[in-house]
């Protein structure tokens with residue numbers, strides 16, 4: 001999708017109105033989502049277990065479409081994308097790192113998984129190699145390239161899965177709990193990478209349960225409540241400063257998080273280039 005097309009100027013990248021989703025026509029996962037996401041925003045999605053974060057990311061990725069409501073993404077009806085219409089084009093622009101890396105990794109080696117997207121794009125062998133080398137290096141996963149994904153540890157799988165999306169160099173990157181299972185050094189690398197991708201103008205939507213990383217990677221926070229509707233949509237500072245909201249959304253617990261929020265809010269000062 002060309003960034004300068006009139007359609008892109010008229011409407012947000014993602015436009016959702018009254019979106020509901022039921023799995024198998026039964027299990028309610030989203031219950032009336034109104035949301036606009038604009039090009040270049042870095043959004044963090046917060047919500048308790050089962051609030052619908054992964055479901056929403058799968059919908060932004062065009063894998064599933066609303067049971068009810070209106071949704072367009074990159075100027076296309078998401079129902080058409082989910083039905084396979086022009087899906088190849090869509091997935092050049094939008095990449096999702098799944099919460100469960102086992103869904104992402106299906107090839108005989110990590111390298112093959114990371115090369116899969118670029119090969120689909122029809123790039124030259126040299127460019128595929130360059131993209132894979134860069135994506136693997138970004139995730140400190142170069143040494144894993146020849147390993148079989150199913151033999152890896154949980155954190156190693158996560159790194160390989162993230163590399164397999166980075167190698168596509170999508171404009172929109174959806175990350176479902178990307179730091180879960182990562183050791184501190186790899187987590188720090190990834191947070192820096194997310195920040196740099198944001199500074200380069202990419203659109204990023206990240207889910208997490210780790211409140212301390214939110215100010216580092218977001219300029220906007222959307223909170224989904226346990227009723228599976230949007231409870232708040234504001235700056236990281238205002239969301240993280242609202243203790244009652246965080247307790248209501250089951251993002252902190254009054255007996256577990258006492259006095260920790262100021263520390264979280266000041267973590268933005270941690271960046272050093």
Ligand SMILES: Nc1ncnc2c1ncn2[C@@H]1O[C@H](COP(=O)(O)OP(=O)(O)OP(=O)(O)O)[C@@H](O)[C@H]1O
Pocket residue numbers: 023024027028029047048049050051052053054055056099
């Ligand atoms: N494949 C599925 N089939 C049926 N119900 C599902 C399926 N996947 C998710 N759900 C249900 O949909 C609701 C939203 O799930 P979702 O995975 O989107 O939550 P989440 O916010 O990502 O939670 P978590 O923090 O645990 O990852 C939950 O009630 C869940 O049980």
Ligand SMILES: [Mg+2]
Pocket residue numbers: 053054055099176
């Ligand atoms: Mg989830």
